[in-house]
Amino acid sequence: MQTGLLNTYNKSVSNRSVIAWVLSGVLLTFYVLMYFTEFFAPIAAKLHLGGKWGLYGTLYTLFIVVFGIVFIRRHGKTRYQKLRTVSIMFFQVVFAFALPHVMEMFDTPGYNFAYFWPLNYSAFYPSNIINQPLPFILYSFLGSLILVPILTFMYGKRWYCSWVCGCGGLAETAGDSFRHLSSKTSKSWRFERFSIYAILLLAVLTTAIVVSGFILSAKSGGEYSAMYPVFSKVSNGVKGFYSFFVGAILSGVIGVGLYPLMGSRVWCRFFCPLAALMGLIQKFGRFRITVKDEMCISCGNCSAYCEMGIDVRQYAQNNQDFKRAACVGCGICAHVCPRGVLKLENKWDFASWGDAAGVEHADV
Amino acid sequence: MRFVIIGNGVAGINAAGKIRSRDSGAKITIISSESDHFFSRTALMYVFCGQLSAEDVEPYERDLYARKNYERIRGRVAKVDSGKRVLALTNGEIITYDRLLVASGSCPLKPNYPGIDLDGVGNFVTWQDLEWLTEKAKTARKAIVVGGGLIGIETLEILHLAGIKTTMMVREDYFWPIAFSKAEGDMITAHVHSHGVEMLLSTETAEVLGENGKVTGVRTTKGDTLEADLVVFAIGVRPQTDFLKDSGVELDERGGIIVDEKLATKAPDVWAAGDCTSVVWFNGVRRPEQLWYTGRDQGRDAGFNMIASESERQNYVRGTFYNSAKFFDIEYTTGGYVNFNFDGECDWFQCDLTNETSQRITYLADGSVVGFNxxxxxxxHRLFVKWVEEKRDIKWVLERLGEACFDEEFSKKFKVVESAPA
Structure with missing residues (x-):
């Protein structure tokens, strides 16, 4: 028995009870106020945390650290779970929180080295790049276009999603009590495949349009908006829409607000464009989950506790090693399996290249 | 052609799947008295603990029956007449079939101790048992689990986790001698004790005690009285085949359905699979093998043979033995044949009591390995099975044992400490 999972369905916070709905309402309200009003600005000022985002960053980091410790107490029996949780706490505290502050103290613009395009959707916006020192610009490009693909090919997207990323960090720690609430139906999987690639496309288009707009404006001197009135409007509109719809609503308000109802990875599973990109690489990379043939007892722990809504059991009871684009490699499926059927592995074995489609409706 | 399957468990559902995959038009009827949906019986304990929901333990999405066009009947079979190819339910409904699969599983052995029918005495095998135990656990303060097997220790664990002071009574002088050596059994006993749970060895029931129709405890054959307001018997199961009396289907002395190597019974067009089926083991013994894995395999094979033409039908082959279990926090994997007492067998064994791990390899006088525990x-286990089938030498195996390690990444590297036999 996994003592950390005991009574999951008996706890009102994690079984979609009234309390869970209330909590979801509170979170949604918090995010709407945070993103769209200055409600928290005076509180932040009083606490000497700078603007409202200073307060938000502090709270965010605090939650990851506190619930990271809770997570280790729950699932920390194996080193994989312990290490990746320590890692995620480290990257939040040092890279996302402390380092940018320190840099600002030295009059350098704050820069989060653990935040890549297209999750960091403004990373390639020329208006942002222009203000940065050259090494940071290089890092932005090399990080997003070379480091991320290589590491993902070698180790799966887990190196980021469940070891480094802040969104993943909150999901893994503060969201742990809700991981079983992700839908495992094939319908939700179909929606995921539509929505996540749609957002990826939107992210690529938005970046392309904004960059083109900049190039055009550079070429046209000061006459940009006069020379290309439609394009400049569209460019600004698309940029604004993306930061509102994806940056605020999907990743913030819905992404965290729906934790108590739809699980902790709503953003990562359905919308994150970086997750989409890495998922595509992952399917052709080394990382896979190996299944021990004919050893599954179909108990359902793996599927139930998969935060990404992967019906792991279908693969386990069908003796199929698998690569799924969505898998963030948290390892909980293997961890909770009472028969040790599953193993996360990186292998130079491409017999199953791109074979990840797997079983939507596994035949019995 | 109408296929009727008695039992909605792992054997029945796998048979139905095989039939459907060969014939999209066949009429397939599944009869179950236990549940609307196929569920994983091995996962009942997790539902009890609130770790999984009822739907979580169903291995397929709920549209399975509609999608595969299986007709479902909730009811209990009272009688089968294989001569007339007809069966009757306890509610009087008559169902005809062209081919019948009996996959009715097993039911708990019920010893005839005085007091066995008292309120608060039961088992933990069926969905109904789960509901019963869940209800009883709400008020129970002290519980006894009788029986030193897998269901027994799982029941012990979940009652303990439910906050009930629970004691386990094991007849044998160490835990699970059927598969364990004394050292292995003692490690499990110590582990159970470390959770603050009592496991009494060499202890048998003489009488179940009660007052006003309710259980109050158990008196052991040594004369000790153990108090309890909940007693769960987990002393084994027997084939659930009472309804096959006078059906023309032949049963062995334990009630297991006698089948040939193609899983066909002696009656025409009646097959059997799973716990209720008496099969011949590799060593020539005929008896049921009550495992999830064999239920699944027999279901697949029986289903295939039911739909296949006579010349296509294939023998059910058990393959090299393997199994798995979990005792509180200690996982167990076995492959090949341990505790089968082959002539001149020896054990290589090492254990680490601090980390509660042990490895045992049984080999014969010529050095060839036969089993892993x-x-x-x-x-x-796939490597264990392969090595056993290849009759690999114990020394050869010990040099490569680490390759079979399946621990999570970053786990402590496995080491062979005990020296190999000379």
């Missing part, structure tokens, strides 16, 4: 860490 691993506790506390994860192992790939």
């Amino acid at each position: 691993m506790l506390g860490s994860r192992w790939d």
